[in-house]
Amino acid sequence: xxxxxxxxxxxxxxxxxxxxxxxxxxxxxxxxxxxxxxxxxxxxxxxxxxxxxxxxxxxxxxxxxxxxxxxxxxxxxxxxxxxxxxxxxxxxxxxxxxxxxxxxxxxxxxxxxxxxxxxxxxxxxxxxxxx
Amino acid sequence: xxxxxxxxxxxxxxxxxxxxxxxxxxxxxxxxxxxxxxxxxxxxxxxxxxxxxxxxxxxxxxxxxxxxxxxxxxxxxxxxxxxxxxxxxxxxxxxxxxxxxxxxxxxxxxxxxxxxxxxxxxxxxxxxxxxxxxxxxxxxxxxxxxxxxxxxxxxxxxxxxxxxxxxxxxxxxxxxxxxxxxxx
Numbered sequence: 001x002x003x004x005x006x007x008x009x010x011x012x013x014x015x016x017x018x019x020x021x022x023x024x025x026x027x028x029x030x031x032x033x034x035x036x037x038x039x040x041x042x043x044x045x046x047x048x049x050x051x052x053x054x055x056x057x058x059x060x061x062x063x064x065x066x067x068x069x070x071x072x073x074x075x076x077x078x079x080x081x082x083x084x085x086x087x088x089x090x091x092x093x094x095x096x097x098x099x100x101x102x103x104x105x106x107x108x109x110x111x112x113x114x115x116x117x118x119x120x121x122x123x124x125x126x127x128x129x130x131x
Numbered sequence: 132x133x134x135x136x137x138x139x140x141x142x143x144x145x146x147x148x149x150x151x152x153x154x155x156x157x158x159x160x161x162x163x164x165x166x167x168x169x170x171x172x173x174x175x176x177x178x179x180x181x182x183x184x185x186x187x188x189x190x191x192x193x194x195x196x197x198x199x200x201x202x203x204x205x206x207x208x209x210x211x212x213x214x215x216x217x218x219x220x221x222x223x224x225x226x227x228x229x230x231x232x233x234x235x236x237x238x239x240x241x242x243x244x245x246x247x248x249x250x251x252x253x254x255x256x257x258x259x260x261x262x263x264x265x266x267x268x269x270x271x272x273x274x275x276x277x278x279x280x281x282x283x284x285x286x287x288x289x290x291x292x293x294x295x296x297x298x299x300x301x302x303x304x305x306x307x308x309x310x311x312x313x314x315x
Contacts, residue, residue, distance in 0.1 A: 002156070005233040009238050009239075011244055026233075027205055029146075029264070031257050032253070032257075033150065034187075034191060035248075036248075036252055037148065037154050037157070037158070037164050037187070037250060039158065039194070039244075039248035039249065039252065040157065040245060041161055041184075042244075042248070043245040043248070044158070044161040044162055044163070044165055044241070044242040044243050045161070045306050046162075046167030046237075046240070046241050046244060047165055047237050047240075047241035049247045050166065050231075050233060050234075050236075050237035050240065050241075051165070051230045051231055051233065051234040051238065052165065052230065052231070053228060053230065053231050054170055054229075055219075056170060056212065056215055056216055056219060057165070057170060057173060058154060059163075059212070059214060059215075060164055060174065060177050061164070062210075063177065063204075063208065064161055064164060064165075064180065064280075065175070065260040067180075067184055067204070070196075071184065071187065071188070074188055074191050074193045074196055075191055075255075076195070076237060077267075078192040078193065078264045078265075078267070079257070079264065080224035080257070082257070082263070084192075084267070084272065086275055086279075087267045087268060087271040087272045087275055087315060088191050088275065089193065089265045089267070090195055090196050090272045091275050091280050093193065093196045094195070094196060094199055094272075094276070095280070095283050095284065095287050096286040097196075097199055097200070097203050097204075097289060099287060099290065100208075101203055101208060101291065101292050101294075102287075102290050102293070103294075104208045104211060104212070105211070105223055105294045105295065105297075105298040106294050106297050106298055106301070107295065108211055108212065108215040108298075109186065109298040109299075109301035110219055110220065110301055111215060112218055112219065112301075112302050113198065113288060113301045114217060115218070115219045116304075118210075120235055121219040121220075124231055128143055
């Protein structure tokens with residue numbers, strides 16, 4: 001039941017978002033299309049982070065959100081003339097990718113360390129603090 | 132035979148069609164990542180999502196970022212995630228609940244966030260140029276990265292070193308005092 005509701009809501013948001021991208025003036029030539037896309041991807045990642053039980057799924061959702069932010073950075077770097085002249089968008093995006101790689105490494109190592117202690121990857125069974 | 136700037140008989144520019152195709156692939160794969168039951172398939176959908184996003188980077192005029200996206204995300208982080216999934220997969224498999232009890236409020240919060248973001252985007256004049264995106268010069272990226280932005284670059288290097296050391300420290304088995312590594 002929950003899955004059906006969630007799936008319907010997300011698919012609706014997906015279709016509405018695609019329509020907005022299509023309607024946005026200029027399509028792939030406008031900054032708005034990239035921003036809408038990035039906002040949708042961020043919302044999907046936020047839903048995954050809040051709703052999934054598996055710790056690794058939550059980390060994957062964090063990766064989606066990081067990529068959404070990166071897309072925003074690249075879009076602004078391309079479409080704002082002052083940033084485009086000195087290629088600052090690509091520079092910042094590359095640095096963010098490096099930081100995200102470090103985050104993924106440490107996050108997955110923490111998940112594996114917890115799994116070794118608790119024998120489960122499900123976050124709602126990590127209840128040592130509430131006992 | 133020459134291919135025109137638009138799709139024949141429809142008048143839709145090719146780059147708009149490609150953009151919508153890549154955007155749809157990315158969003159659909161993203162939804163699969165957060166909703167599918169089998170977590171291995173979630174990881175594979177994540178790779179698809181990152182691949183489509185790399186294509187969008189190319190369309191946005193950042194080919195170097197697209198190449199880095201393929202190398203780092205599809206090549207490294209996805210493989211890392213898949214290994215972590217295989218290490219933590221329990222024998223019972225994905226038969227149990229995928230979502231927490233807060234899934235419905237989470238979905239509502241995501242939809243609200245989407246609406247707010249869309250309203251903010253629609254009502255703001257970003258002052259961007261309406262010209263088609265031009266590919267960023269890789270030499271300009273390198274020059275900026277190694278002259279003006281060299282301090283952040285070096286700090287990221289140190290951060291990656293710290294992450295490697297921290298990852299090894301966190302993921303290694305603890306030794307029993309006075310004994311050999313029990314699992315090795």
